[in-house]
Amino acid sequence: MRRFLVPLALLLASAPAVAQPKVVASVIPVHGIVSAVMGDKGQPELLLAGSMPEHRASFSPQQIKELGEADLVFIIGQGLEAKLSQMSGTEAVNGRRFVELAAAPGVTTLPVRQGGTWETHDHAHEEEHGHEEGEGHDEGVLAFDPHVWLDPANAKAMALAVAQELAKADPGNAALYLRNAEDFARSVDETAEAIEAELEGVKTTPYVVFHDAYQYFERRFGLAAAGSISDVSAAAPSAQRLREIRRKITEVKAACVFREPQYDNKVVATVVEGTAAREGVLDPIGADVAPGPLAYQQILRNLAASLRQCLAG
Numbered sequence: 655m656r657r658f659l660v661p662l663a664l665l666l667a668s669a670p671a672v673a674q675p676k677v678v679a680s681v682i683p684v685h686g687i688v689s690a691v692m693g694d695k696g697q698p699e700l701l702l703a704g705s706m707p708e709h710r711a712s713f714s715p716q717q718i719k720e721l722g723e724a725d726l727v728f729i730i731g732q733g734l735e736a737k738l739s740q741m742s743g744t745e746a747v748n749g750r751r752f753v754e755l756a757a758a759p760g761v762t763t764l765p766v767r768q769g770g771t772w773e774t775h776d777h778a779h780e781e782e783h784g785h786e787e788g789e790g791h792d793e794g795v796l797a798f799d800p801h802v803w804l805d806p807a808n809a810k811a812m813a814l815a816v817a818q819e820l821a822k823a824d825p826g827n828a829a830l831y832l833r834n835a836e837d838f839a840r841s842v843d844e845t846a847e848a849i850e851a852e853l854e855g856v857k858t859t860p861y862v863v864f865h866d867a868y869q870y871f872e873r874r875f876g877l878a879a880a881g882s883i884s885d886v887s888a889a890a891p892s893a894q895r896l897r898e899i900r901r902k903i904t905e906v907k908a909a910c911v912f913r914e915p916q917y918d919n920k921v922v923a924t925v926v927e928g929t930a931a932r933e934g935v936l937d938p939i940g941a942d943v944a945p946g947p948l949a950y951q952q953i954l955r956n957l958a959a960s961l962r963q964c965l966a967g
């Protein structure tokens with residue numbers, strides 16, 4: 655599965671032929687960012703198809719072998735690609751270079767939200783650092799919410815980090831990688847502006863999501879999410895949590911409850927039953943997006959369009 659089809663003329667032009675770095679990207683948003691930064695200098699391999707639930711990913715021996723052969727492996731990290739994060743830095747990848755983009759300079763992280771429906775009323779936990787160590791919640795392993803890419807500002811910082819890593823691996827194209835990262839940043843800014851306009855008019859309409867993946871997006875665009883059925887790792891909700899979320903939907907008159915294409919969401923129909931909420935779909939990981947250099951922006955645009963469509967009723 656070699657995808658580095660370099661035109662012959664290019665090969666002949668570059669005197670001492672330096673092999674382009676072999677690059678792997680974990681999930682579609684990361685793959686989109688890396689593809690945009692690499693431009694015509696190669697294509698990253700995509701490790702996890704979009705239909706693969708990001709918190710349940712497992713890897714075949716062939717995939718582990720490819721990881722071992724890669725010069726660079728870009729991941730979100732911090733517990734997102736659960737088993738992959740556990741492998742990084744272990745013998746499984748033979749000391750190869752893993753870059754955790756959630757830890758890149760300029761990426762802003764948010765703590766994992768606590769509470770079944772992340773209460774909207776003011777509360778002792780409202781402050782960002784209000785929750786104590788060892789609170790014993792089901793998400794104790796995550797240092798912060800790993801869905802960092804859903805803030806466009808974070809994606810721009812990630813693109814810059816990708817460019818810098820590629821520049822180290824392939825110094826001859828350093829300027830090009832940095833230029834591509836700047837182009838990507840401009841494109842993301844334009845996308846964010848368009849989304850801002852699209853969401854005008856639905857920002858105060860309450861809704862509930864399937865798993866707690868969207869706080870970066872909500873904060874950036876000022877949305878009125880009222881809770882999630884499942885937690886930040888998409889763990890199966892308890893009966894008590896389902897009762898709480900149903901109560902919440904009625905209490906705040908949630909307009910929509912959103913399913914996700916990469917998870918089995920039968921529970922959504924159960925939660926919605928007997929309430930006035932409509933069912934919608936949100937795709938935070940690009941399950942329904944074609945991989946490639948425009949995939950990241952498409953993920954954001956699809957989120958906005960889905961929100962608008964359902965919330966505007």
Ligand SMILES: [Zn+2]
Binds near residue numbers: 708709801865867886
């Ligand atoms: Zn998630």
